[in-house]
Amino acid sequence: AQSVTQLDSQVPVFEEAPVELRCNYSSSVSVYLFWYVQYPNQGLQLLLKYLSGSTLVKGINGFEAEFNKSQTSFHLRKPSVHISDTAEYFCAVSDPHAGGTSYGKLTFGQGTILTVHP
Amino acid sequence: EAGVTQSPTHLIKTRGQQATLRCSPISGHTSVYWYQQALGLGLQFLLWYDEGEERNRGNFPPRFSGRQFPNYSSELNVNALELEDSALYLCASSALLGGEQFFGPGTRLTVL
Numbered sequence: 001a002q003s004v005t006q007l008d009s010q011v012p013v014f015e016e017a018p019v020e021l022r023c024n025y026s027s028s029v030s031v032y033l034f035w036y037v038q039y040p041n042q043g044l045q046l047l048l049k050y051l052s053g054s055t056l057v058k059g060i061n062g063f064e065a066e067f068n069k070s071q072t073s074f075h076l077r078k079p080s081v082h083i084s085d086t087a088e089y090f091c092a093v094s095d096p097h098a099g100g101t102s103y104g105k106l107t108f109g110q111g112t113i114l115t116v117h118p
Numbered sequence: 119e120a121g122v123t124q125s126p127t128h129l130i131k132t133r134g135q136q137a138t139l140r141c142s143p144i145s146g147h148t149s150v151y152w153y154q155q156a157l158g159l160g161l162q163f164l165l166w167y168d169e170g171e172e173r174n175r176g177n178f179p180p181r182f183s184g185r186q187f188p189n190y191s192s193e194l195n196v197n198a199l200e201l202e203d204s205a206l207y208l209c210a211s212s213a214l215l216g217g218e219q220f221f222g223p224g225t226r227l228t229v230l
């Protein structure tokens with residue numbers, strides 16, 4: 001079964017500082033990787049995705065992530081955060097070739113709460 | 119283009135009652151997924167429907183069930199509600215197996 005580990009449950013940073021949110025996943029032959037953001041009392045919004053191709057993926061709101069197959073990691077980065085980036089961030093994985101209980105679904109990490117202080 | 123919609127926004131029930139949650143996917147998406155986001159438990163996969171059929175279900179008891187209609191909208195039914203069923207229920211749709219899923223705003227279910 002797939003698993004995703006987000007290494008930090010909470011990350012406090014000051015405005016305009018850089019940030020990295022860490023994500024590791026269980027190894028598989030091929031995976032699709034995603035980062036979602038959830039603002040309070042809202043659903044999930046897709047930030048970026050890795051399906052294939054370039055390992056550096058750029059997303060919305062200035063976020064980017066790098067797929068590292070050897071490290072089985074997909075860390076999310078932003079060079080300069082804003083107050084409005086305060087939210088919970090979820091890393092997720094799917095295996096398009098999986099069967100059984102992993103068939104078709106997204107497996108999420110536990111989430112990282114990013115708090116940006118002025 | 120309209121996104122995924124869910125209704126109702128909030129639902130309050132008492133223990134033992136039944137709850138029905140509804141979801142309309144993005145136009146052209148045939149797959150609908152349901153997830154439970156309970157406090158302290160993260161996002162847990164509940165059910166996946168595609169082309170009217172249940173394709174996969176998560177580790178939830180049979181009192182969690184649902185269906186998908188010919189227009190690809192979906193219902194999630196929770197019978198014999200328990201206090202621990204209180205959670206945000208998120209619906210998502212997708213056009214590509216294993217690809218990105220687009221989420222609705224959720225239904226907040228409170229069981230008293």
